[in-house]
Amino acid sequence: MQAYDALPSALRQWLANACLPWSPSSAMKIWKNAGGAQNPQAAMEKLSAVEQAMLARD
Numbered sequence: 001m002q003a004y005d006a007l008p009s010a011l012r013q014w015l016a017n018a019c020l021p022w023s024p025s026s027a028m029k030i031w032k033n034a035g036g037a038q039n040p041q042a043a044m045e046k047l048s049a050v051e052q053a054m055l056a057r058d
Helices: 009-016 024-033 040-057
Strands: none
Touching: 009 024, 009 040, 024 040
16 A cells, blocks of 8 residues: 555546556556656556557457
């Protein structure tokens, strides 16, 4: 729970509405790679795209 609590609030909000269960570490990795600190909206769009790709694969 500490790892989840340490996430940026925008990322926690995205995770609360995600279709798939995400680990805090995997979500944070994508968030950082997408530049979430500078552009949270772009990072959330990237997370959504990754999630949709995972759903399509199933």
